[in-house]
Amino acid sequence: MSKVKLRINGIDGEAELGKTILEAAQGLGIFIPTLCHHEALIPRGACRMCIVEDKGRLKAACTMPVENGMDIITDSPRIQHIRETTIQMIFTSRNHYCMYCEVSGDCELQDLGYKLGMDHFNFATYENRYPVDISHPYIVFDHNRCILCGRCVRACTDLTGHYVLTERSRGVKTLIVADIESPLGRSSCVSCGACVQVCPTGALIEKRVAYQRNREKNEQIKTVCDMCPVGCGIVIHKNPGTNSVIKIHGDWHEGPTNGLLCKNGRYLSLYEEHQVISSPRTRQGTSMKEVKAGDLEGLMTDKIAGASAYVDGSLSNEEISRIKDLFGEKVYSLRPVNAPIPSTARIEDLNTASTIVVFRLDPDAQYGALGSLIKRRVATNGAGLILVDAPENTFSKLPGKRLGSTEFLADIKGLTGTNDYLLVYQDLEDKERDALRSLEGMRFLWLPPETNTFGLAKLGIEHAAPKGKALFFFGKDIPEVAIEDGTFVACFSPYENRLTRRADLVVPIRDGFEREGTFYNLEGEIVRRVRVLSPGPDRIDLKELLVRMLPKG
Amino acid sequence: MKTITMASTWCEGCSGCHMSFLDMDERLVELIGKGLVLTATPITDLKIPPMGTDLGIIEGAVATDHHMEEVKELRHRCKMIVALGDCAVFGGIHTMRNYFTVDELLHRGYVTTESTVNGTPPTSNELGKLLPKVLSVHEAVKVDFFIPGCPPPADVIYHVLNELVEGRVPRLTQDLLYYD
Amino acid sequence: MSKKITISPVTRIEGHAKVTIYLNDEGQVDRTYFHVDQFRGFEKFSEGRFFPEMPVITPRICGICPVSHHLGAAKACDEILDVKIPRPAKLLRELIHMGQVIQSHAMHFFELAGPDIILGWDSDPALRNVVGLVKANPELALKAVRLRKYGQTIIEEVAGRRIHPTFAIPGGVNNGLSVEKRDRLLTGIDDYISHIQEGVSIIRDFIISHKEESDTFASFPSGYMGLVGQDGALELYDGAVRMMDKDGHIIDEFPGKYYLSHIGEMVDDWTYLKLPFFKPLGDKEGFYRVGPLGRLNVADRITTPMAHEEFKRFKAMNGGKPVESSFYYHYARLIEAVYALERARQILEDPDILSTDLLHEGPVRCGQGVGIIEAPRGTLIHHYWVDDDGRITKANLIVASGHNNWAMSKAVDCIARGYIKGNDVPEGVLNRIEGAIRCYDPCLSCSTHAIGKMPMVVELYDHAGNLVDARKRS
Secondary structure (H helix, E strand, O other): EEEEEEEEEEEEEEEEOOOEEHHHHHOOOOOOOOOOOOOOOOOOOOOOEEEEEEEEEEOOOOOEOOOOOOOEOOHHHHHHHHHHHHHHHHHHHHOHHHHHOOOOOOHHHHHHHHOOOOOOOOOOOOOOOOOOOOOOOOEEEHHOOOOOHHHHHHHHHHHOOOEEEEEOOOOOOOEEEEEOOHHHOOOOOOOHHHHHOOHHHHEEEEOOOOOOOOOOOOOEEEEEEEEOOOOEEEEEEOOOOOEEEEEEEEEOOOOOOOOOOOHHHHHOOOOOOEEOOOOOOOEEEEEEEEOOOHHHHHHHHHOOOEEEEEEOOOOOHHHHHHHHHHOOOOOEEEEOOOOOOOOOOOHHHHHHHOOOEEEEEOOOOHHHHHHHHHHHHHHHHOOOEEEEEEOOOOHHHHEEEEEEEEHHHHHHHHOOOOOOOEEEOOOOOOHHHHHHHHHOOOEEEOOHHHHHOOHHHHHOOOEEOOOOOEEEEEEEOOOOOOOOOOOOEEEEOOOOHHHHHHEEEEEEEEOOHOOEEEOOEEEEEEEEEEOOOOOOOOOOOOOOOOHHHHHOO | OOOOOEEEEEEEEOOHHHHHHHHHOOOHHHHHOOOOOOOOOOOOOOOOOOOOEEEEEEOOOEEEEHHHHHHHHHHHEEEEEEEEEEHHHHHHHHHHHHHHHHHHHHHHHHHOOOOEEOOOOOOOOOOEEEEEEOOOOHHHOOOEEEOOOOOHHHHHHHHHHHHHHOOOOOOOHHHHHHOO | OEEEEEOOOOOEEEEOEEEEEOOOOOOOOEEEEEEOOOOOOHHOOOOOOOOHHHHHHHHHOOOOOOOHHHHHHHHHHHHHHOOOOOOHHHHHHHHEEEEEEEEHHHHHHHHHHHHHHHHHHOOOOOOOHHHHHHOOOHHHHHHHHHHHHHHHHHHHHHHHHOOOOOOEEEEOOOOOHHHHHHHHHHHHHHHHHHHHHHHHHHHHHHHHHOOOHHHHHOOOEOOOEEOHHHHHHHHOOOEEEEOOOOOOOOOEEEEEEHHHHHHHEOOOOOOOOOEEHHHHHOOOOOOOOEEHHHHHHOOOOOOHHHHHHHHHHHHHHOOOOOEEOOHHHHHHHHHHHHHHHHHHHHHHHHHHHOOOEEEEOOOOOOOOEEEEEEEOOOEEEEEEEEEOOOOOEEEEEEEHHHHHHHHHHHHHHHHHHHHHHHEEEOOHHHHHHHHHHHOOOOOOHHOOOOOOOOOOOEEEOOOOOOEEEEEOOO
16 A cells, blocks of 8 residues: 655644545644534535645645645644634624524534634624425434535435435535425435434434434344344434433444444334333233233233234344244244245445346335445445336436336346346246246345244244234234134234234233344344343333243252 | 722623622632622622722623613723623613514513513503613623623633733633633 | 603612603603513424424423423413323423522512612612622622522432433423422421522512502502413413403403403504404403512412411401512512412422333323413413314413513603603602513513613703704613
């Protein structure tokens, strides 16, 4: 690796060719203030806070590559004056009311003001109003607090490939807009939330959790998302005083998506619209009676012997194993567990494939993080795209072929080993599977239907429709099932569903943030999910309950 | 013992900064013991500060012609003017009225508010006239020292007064600066 | 021809206020005006904001009772979400509300109005303030400071800071109370209760020993309004609005959200503060008083024992009819402070206060929300309209001291007519006129969604505009 020789603040040193002055300085532990700079985004030089001197000439450290013979000064009376003026100009360009702002205390602009000792404005106070866009269900965009750093635009384009946000006009008239100046809530935004995560001020904030943060104590917990088997690395922000999750951030340093999330993982996981089961209950005649947790075993023991268990893919490996211990061979999955064509590609291959085929899939609705990777690969890096049986969604923005499945199958008959196609799918009809699986030049990425589908398969549990005289159901997302009259039905779920209304025994189990456990991600690797919230007293720990029910000895 | 005389007033503010001043609790008595003399302030009865008062503390932004007169008078009588709180320093939350004309504001307050019956904006000469824009104090008179905050914590107010009383010029560094 | 007396400003209150008094040819008081000189525009500049910001914007209406606005705004936001907040959250909100009442009432009696009572109306003006109180009775002054500090500490410990906290949010609160903080707050509370009881004794003894003067000090009939709970109990956080006529009959009781059908606001040309009135009785007969006197007149009982004992004595002061003299505000105020301390103790001893079940969040479900609460000075109403996204389209605020605007003018009028005869305006009279206003503990910052203080000058002009007499307060 080539190096250049340069001097920073009077100290001679070396830096790698290709690095910026900012990176070189940070490597030496030297502080240069920044605002528009972000570790996960391409540098832009928008805010001008990082100005330094090189032999008397002013340069923006975040975008200027190092050169041999540079003589950088990062702190001088001239630079201090520039910094003071610049930050005052940023503040007075728009309207920054810290006193009622949602992010006060956690704002990069405010922190920089404090650090630079800004204690008044040399410019006129606020007098122009900017729009406040509250149209989106999860995001508020207050342009009064925007400093035009462009991080949101870079996140929406280079990073996530969605290309919704952009800048309109110039100078003081610049405004960040969505699509062709649509309100954000009626634009092609898919609610991935990357823009909110990177915004340094309160311009972009999470709508439903506004002011739920407690300034005194905020915990951050690293874990893995369990809404689908991609298993994005996340950092959960929790308010311990209220035992609630405030927001979910992507972890820039963890695979497989390095910080990219989607609507399901970032937002829907928090706003559970289903009704929570409040306490265990059992049927007595035509009505339900509440049951104490301690009495559950008594109600279940004699029913287990002849019963079958039906599980969904929301359960952890530990829970599924305990169910198997208790019910033996009579454990079945409510949904298919086997891949029509097993994966021959990994998620990271989405970043390098020449052509990506999205086969009868809507990444706007699920697997959104992978949708970002696909969009990024196609829109930013020019890979080919084929959409097969595509629904109406934001992928129509991208260049590519749109084909029906019959057309597509006919089209790719001639595929050879020199091609590099990556087909992403969830389900295949038999004839499609047969036509595709022996193709050369085609790799596959199978998206299992549920978070722990792989876990079910690895534990030898197969899909079967419920039948029998005594049925035990376990899971978050029980589908519509046909059950004969007179069957004993027990349902273990966090939320009310179609089944709990007719079940004979209903037990609320912990879910989501209240339990820990492992599951297999879609690459077949184990990931661990840690517990984030304290469960309420009526939320049963399924593992413990099943262990207690096992025959002793 | 060297004494520092202090006067204070409030313009377009909420009085929260003065409440924060009183939240110094016993430390106020300590400062008085070190030589701080309160002349015309909300908690004493003297109304007009004498010429040459050392410190004139102003809370609140300048929003009417009455406020403008008041801050000019205080500037005239005091050696050093201190702007206390976000309203005095930056203009504060009241600058949100700068987005509207005075007529729009008065019309909403006195005519269209749902509980108002047959209203029309008051016009008496006894009342101050609203300036077209709310200003920070130093857009009206020269300010020598700024203490931002909404309100500035009692600890910060105490620190500043203590430094002045002990003959030093304070400087608000990171942990003493608040904008909220 | 007429003469004009100007009192400007009124001191030892919050706010910019000016009094002008016009005399007729015989030197009798012809007309009086109580001018409130500030207007800020919160009802307009809140438009376009995202509604959860209101509990953090509106406390900036007033730095003395920010918690009242904070909670009133949060209650209006709860209605927009159409949620009932969890019981622990309600208890915590009520707890900081009690802290505020304790702090505000104690400060007003001992440090603002108190010097007139404890040191005397006509005592040396230079010492007729809190500094003089410290000199005359240092022990009592120290208790007063501690009482205020305790009220502020409740707010600080529970809500995070004393002035302009962010704690109550739509659907609940954003922080729980730890065991350590709860125990710290319970420590010494009995001492504070006995401090406030001392204040009660002072005012009660003063009234009894100055019965005639107390009974006729700015005494006039009016309606009365306040929140009540079950069985007509005094309520400061939540309840139905009760309206009583001058003879003591309850003429209306309604949920706060329907206030618009019952309360209207008049505008007068000589003051920025509007004049609320009870619509069914019209804008001549419909004026009423709020705050401690109003609340205790409309209530049938107080739910805490010591306050209830004193309440019975208060009710008996006018033979069971509504207590009309403005001076009795001071007595009522301290009774409420006793209630606030007892209620704070009740709340702190409730096991639910430590729960973490503090929030029921949700999307916008209602296009409007009304939050009604009893601030220390009277009934506070926050009313917001939002669109489906949650943007504030309109806001209407009726702030506590506003309801008392008519009454304060009337009080000034009473005292002026009672004491000013001809050109001679003794110093004690000026103080009594101000004293009439002080009974109401007005927060004119709030009521004009404003505040201030200026030197006091009284000038007497004849009709030709010549200065006849002048008196300066220094």
